[in-house]
Amino acid sequence: MAQAQFTTHHGMVDILPDEARKWQHIESVIRQTAREFHFGEIRTPVLEQTGLIARGVGELTDIVSKEMFAFQRGDDQYVLRPEGTAPVARSFVQHRLEQRGGVQKLFYIGPMFRAERPQKGRQRQFHQFGAEMLGSADPMADAEIIAFMATVYRKLGITNTVLKINSVGDPASRKAYKEALQNFFEPHQCHLSNVSKTRLTQNPMRILDSKEEEDQPLIEDAPVITDYLSEESLAHYTAVKRHLDALGIAYQETPRLVRGLDYYTRTAFELTSPDLGAQDALGGGGRYDLLIEEVGGQPTPAVGFASGMERLLIACEALGIPLGEASQLDVYMVTRGEEARNWALQHAPLLREKGLSVAMDYAGRSIKAQMKEANREQARFAVIAGDSELESGLFTLRDMAESTETALSFDEIRTKITPTLN
Numbered sequence: 001m002a003q004a005q006f007t008t009h010h011g012m013v014d015i016l017p018d019e020a021r022k023w024q025h026i027e028s029v030i031r032q033t034a035r036e037f038h039f040g041e042i043r044t045p046v047l048e049q050t051g052l053i054a055r056g057v058g059e060l061t062d063i064v065s066k067e068m069f070a071f072q073r074g075d076d077q078y079v080l081r082p083e084g085t086a087p088v089a090r091s092f093v094q095h096r097l098e099q100r101g102g103v104q105k106l107f108y109i110g111p112m113f114r115a116e117r118p119q120k121g122r123q124r125q126f127h128q129f130g131a132e133m134l135g136s137a138d139p140m141a142d143a144e145i146i147a148f149m150a151t152v153y154r155k156l157g158i159t160n161t162v163l164k165i166n167s168v169g170d171p172a173s174r175k176a177y178k179e180a181l182q183n184f185f186e187p188h189q190c191h192l193s194n195v196s197k198t199r200l201t202q203n204p205m206r207i208l209d210s211k212e213e214e215d216q217p218l219i220e221d222a223p224v225i226t227d228y229l230s231e232e233s234l235a236h237y238t239a240v241k242r243h244l245d246a247l248g249i250a251y252q253e254t255p256r257l258v259r260g261l262d263y264y265t266r267t268a269f270e271l272t273s274p275d276l277g278a279q280d281a282l283g284g285g286g287r288y289d290l291l292i293e294e295v296g297g298q299p300t301p302a303v304g305f306a307s308g309m310e311r312l313l314i315a316c317e318a319l320g321i322p323l324g325e326a327s328q329l330d331v332y333m334v335t336r337g338e339e340a341r342n343w344a345l346q347h348a349p350l351l352r353e354k355g356l357s358v359a360m361d362y363a364g365r366s367i368k369a370q371m372k373e374a375n376r377e378q379a380r381f382a383v384i385a386g387d388s389e390l391e392s393g394l395f396t397l398r399d400m401a402e403s404t405e406t407a408l409s410f411d412e413i414r415t416k417i418t419p420t421l422n
């Protein structure tokens with residue numbers, strides 16, 4: 001077979017109908033969960049201003065420094081959004097959403113873009129579902145956000161997950177902790193990987209996220225942030241854990257958990273799965289009390305999470321969880337001759353009006369070929385029409401599973417077939 005001249009970019013994939021069915025199923029679970037938690041949907045543009053992402057996510061993060069799909073057009077700097085939180089914060093400020101009163105609870109599902117090295121569970125265009133709660137500093141908000149995320153996985157039957165949780169404190173706690181990390185790592189610099197050496201001066205907390213083998217022994221002995229938390233941050237962290245206990249949500253305190261985005265304050269968490277391999281994070285999130293001010297708004301505490309849809313699908317597959325049945329074809333209209341083809345074209349809408357799914361031949365093929373297709377598509381019924389049927393007004397209705405045939409008028413056929421519920 002000739003090779004396709006044009007293909008998708010590296011790390012970007014087409015989602016074809018058999019796969020899309022699974023996505024629809026997962027999306028319906030997410031939407032239902034959002035409804036139960038009373039979150040409203042927000043859809044922001046795929047392109048944002050580069051400055052927003054640089055400021056929001058952080059200049060020193062991998063996402064901003066290495067992985068942005070960015071371009072200039074005229075005077076404007078565009079970036080394909082790498083995540084959804086900074087865009088939601090922007091939208092909150094732009095539309096003064098706080099004026100709607102109360103806490104703003106928003107969820108989203110959509111494509112994100114990061115120029116990472118593709119591998120299993122890591123793509124350049126991937127999809128996230130996420131939720132953000134803006135306007136509450138209460139630890140209950142953190143617990144609700146985590147419960148939202150956990151509920152989606154529970155409903156789908158993904159129960160072998162680990163929720164890792166930590167507090168990254170407030171700026172004052174972090175300043176003290178960064179100094180402690182620098183003091184700890186500096187004397188051992190020569191044992192650190194090159195990446196970690198560069199992080200040591202700029203962003204020492206990121207060393208804790210290193211995957212390099214040589215860094216691990218030192219990381220294991222490094223100080224933990226929980227020893228540097230201010231009283232308020234510690235109280236907040238304790239309350240979040242208490243709420244999770246009360247909700248029966250198991251967690252693993254992971255004092256060296258750091259996230260790849262700079263906006264976090266206090267709570268940080270990640271949901272991991274043993275079924276994912278190297279990229280083991282199903283989702284993650286945390287509190288970002290300073291982000292909204294950072295992007296030009298009034299100080300507004302906020303907390304949220306985002307999860308990878310592709311990784312969710314990988315986990316479902318690994319656990320053998322079936323997703324989304326094929327929708328059943330109710331009627332295949334088998335025709336002989338031009339007139340019958342026109343009849344089928346004009347009568348299909350009357351069946352579809354009833355909610356029936358209807359297919360027909362578009363290539364003028366033989367009855368045999370059409371019956372073969374009706375079989376392949378697993379149609380429940382075939383309606384067979386040719387010149388003599390048009391003349392008599394009686395058509396053959398074939399029950400494909402039973403292999404029985406009856407001669408009926410179109411109205412009788414229309415009354416007899418009722419839609420399958422799927």
Ligand code: HAM
Nearest residue numbers: 083085122123126281282283284285286304305306308
């Ligand atoms: P994140 O940890 O960068 O957080 O991404 C969340 C999830 O998106 C990851 O756990 C992973 O499942 C998925 N993901 C990330 N990159 C890729 C990729 N290249 N390919 C496939 N899946 C990927 C955020 O994006 C934050 N905005 C989460 C958040 C919301 N924090 C507060 N609110």
